[in-house]
Amino acid sequence: MNKIINIKQINWNNENKGICSFELKINTLKTEYSNSIYLLHRAFVIRHLKNRTIKASTKTRAEVSGGGKKPWKQKKTGRARAGSTRSPLWKGGGVIFGPKPRFIEKKINQKEWNLALKLCLLKKSDRMIIVEDFVQNFQTQAKTKLLYNALKRWNINLEKKILIVIENSNHNIFLSSRNIKNVELINANNLNLKALLSAYTIILTPKALEVIDQTYQGTTYENPI
Structure with missing residues (x-):
């Protein structure tokens, strides 16, 4: 049985766009506390302390x-x-x-790693928000003030870790975010447990969610990114 997580969706101006339901292909037995904590710990240790x-x-x-x-x-x-x-x-x-x-040197199977990431997303689902037209606002300019004001407008706690997940590399967003304290930028196809677990708020773009679905769950779309 798969798990459905509901993520709040807003636009750039902080207007509520409803709830986005995202299906995680994960066995119910794997979400039990003892199983999930063990797998998360094992995956974290192996991937981030492996070598x-x-x-x-x-x-x-x-x-x-x-x-x-x-x-x-x-x-x-x-x-x-x-x-x-x-x-x-x-x-x-x-x-x-x-x-x-x-x-x-330690090793973890790819299926185990994908499962650990999905368990982490499940546990962090109440800390996620989806922002429409996020990337579009940085197509022609790179401004730290633009992103900083947007985070304040979305009522994001700037004193705690913020993880921004985008669909692919964007130099303007990188330049805009690198000087803001506690903000980390990451590509959707390069998720890591350390960034997810340490983040208090996770901001995603709609296409980033599709990339996560394709990369870690094998879902295909009519117009792949």
């Missing part, structure tokens, strides 16, 4: 310098037997099971 290089390094007894000679004879000294000063028991000796430089 790490550990540089810490210690020397084993084979790598420590010195110690080739037996410190003292085996018997009749009253001391414990010792064969090398490189023993881990000695000060300055080698380290047992110490860290070594290594590269950590």
Whole structure:
């Protein structure tokens, strides 16, 4: 059974355009709290912390310098037997099971990643708004003030993280948004959990919603973007 999320829709002048219903192709069992939290955590850790290089390094007894000679004879000294000063028991000796430089790589299946994104969209649906003719206002100009005033007009909390999702790259929107604190711009076909989870408000364009549907749910449209 699929899940339907209802998203508030407005135009550039903050006039209410009703509710947009968006169907998420997701199994009901997958939305249970324990299942969804586990998958979201796993996807976040793997995608955003997946590639790490550990540089810490210690020397084993084979790598420590010195110690080739037996410190003292085996018997009749009253001391414990010792064969090398490189023993881990000695000060300055080698380290047992110490860290070594290594590269950590993790993987997640594409279906799992898409499901995690859809679960995140489901949980953030009450924080989403769709703005009509958003991109059209930046076709000929790039003005930070234009976007800033629009966010205030839409009653967006500027003190918290704002994520703007557009259908494809737009240089004017990028220039307009980069100097506004707490605003992040992202393409609909390049969603990531870190941006979605940290955002307090998510602003989408109607075409961005179609791109999300095509990219992560395999839906086709008569006039694809």
